[in-house]
């Protein structure tokens with residue numbers, strides 16, 4: 001997936017809602033940090049906006065025990081994140097690469113307490129989603145947690161980006177969970193903000209109650225069955241998009257004034273059309 005239009009915000013000390021919920025989870029986990037380092041992998045970390053308010057959130061005695069690993073395709077963004085980390089005495093390292101190379105660039109050892117994936121699913125595309133979730137999962141420590149957040153619609157629009165809605169993410173997660181072999185029911189929450197609607201979910205490896213060996217043994221099947229389900233979902237979304245564009249084409253005069261929806265649909269059409277060409 002192209003990241004031509006991708007941007008990452010950096011605003012000193014500003015806390016965005018997507019980061020606040022992740023930080024609230026961390027706040028709870030940090031209180032349990034004793035002797036071991038607490039390893040946090042931030043996938044598509046951008047400029048590290050999430051750490052910009054870390055020093056306000058945690059007990060200063062805990063900061064030296066946290067190790068922040070920021071992964072992103074954009075080296076300049078990561079440089080900003082590393083400068084911020086050093087300003088607050090947070091141990092940090094960066095991994096530069098495309099998301100599809102994350103399994104090769106980040107050691108497979110189950111070393112992470114927390115993996116975050118914030119505001120990026122629409123950019124990496126749904127097909128990579130299953131693999132990224134799986135690879136993040138096997139890198140978690142026994143009590144590790146994955147946190148995923150994204151928006152149902154992005155503004156400004158990005159060419160090639162495909163936002164998913166809460167229901168679509170829930171269906172993907174149900175397929176993923178069932179291929180993992182867990183009896184756990186996934187939960188995806190929807191948040192209606194004043195300017196956007198977003199969704200988020202967490203996965204705790206302990207709660208899944210599936211052995212790491214069985215996860216690894218079934219890796220190909222887990223990823224491919226989830227991707228196949230996503231392919232069906234993409235086809236359905238494409239059909240709905242065409243139907244809607246067809247309506248706009250036939251009834252232009254009645255729908256005059258609805259330019260924003262038409263433009264949004266055209267962006268969606270392009271993203272879906274590209275995805276249909278991908279073999280899964």
Ligand SMILES: C[S@@+](CC[C@H](N)C(=O)[O-])C[C@H]1O[C@@H](n2cnc3c(N)ncnc32)[C@H](O)[C@@H]1O
Nearest residue numbers: 003008044045046049072073074098099118123
């Ligand atoms: C909207 S920003 C979100 C940044 C950060 N997670 C946050 O919440 O502030 C999206 C980030 O994803 C990165 N990104 C997009 N596609 C990527 C890909 N295929 N591989 C690695 N990083 C990618 C971009 O470089 C950008 O930093």
